[in-house]
Amino acid sequence: MSDTDATLQLARDLLSRADPSTAGLWPRAAALLIRQALEEAVDAYWTTRQVPLESVSTHTQLVCLRMMTSDGTLPAQLHEAWGSLSRACHHHPYELAPTAGELATWIRVVEEFGSRPERP
Numbered sequence: 171m172s173d174t175d176a177t178l179q180l181a182r183d184l185l186s187r188a189d190p191s192t193a194g195l196w197p198r199a200a201a202l203l204i205r206q207a208l209e210e211a212v213d214a215y216w217t218t219r220q221v222p223l224e225s226v227s228t229h230t231q232l233v234c235l236r237m238m239t240s241d242g243t244l245p246a247q248l249h250e251a252w253g254s255l256s257r258a259c260h261h262h263p264y265e266l267a268p269t270a271g272e273l274a275t276w277i278r279v280v281e282e283f284g285s286r287p288e289r290p
Contacts, residue, residue: 174214174284177207178277185270185277197267201258204276208252211284228252248283251276 181203184196209228216223216231223231232252236245255276258268268276 172214172284174207174210174280177203177210178280181207181273181277185273193267195267197269197273198258198261200273201255201268201276204273204280205252205255205259208248208255208276208280208283211280212248214284244279244283247279251279 181200184200184203187196189196212228212231212235213224215235223234226234229252232245232249236242236249239245254268254272257265
């Protein structure tokens, strides 16, 4: 099991044990874990291709990913998920925490990106 898979499993565990007494806390914790997994998967993508982008922001890496692929659907979903996760990780009292459905969708996007042998 890769680090990305292990991190996503921790997020899934939080989703399956949602507790009303921790409402607002577990969704943000899960969002942090999913974003970490997404960033790990993107780093692994560039490392595998021997493209030295480790000193570049994740946002820039995702833009490069979108530009370097012929089918931009998954890279666009990944970029959108990263932006949504980043917003969810920065708590503002006037914003609701992400829903379990949103978190599950973001997990699916990261899993799909990480599971493709050729990746987009």
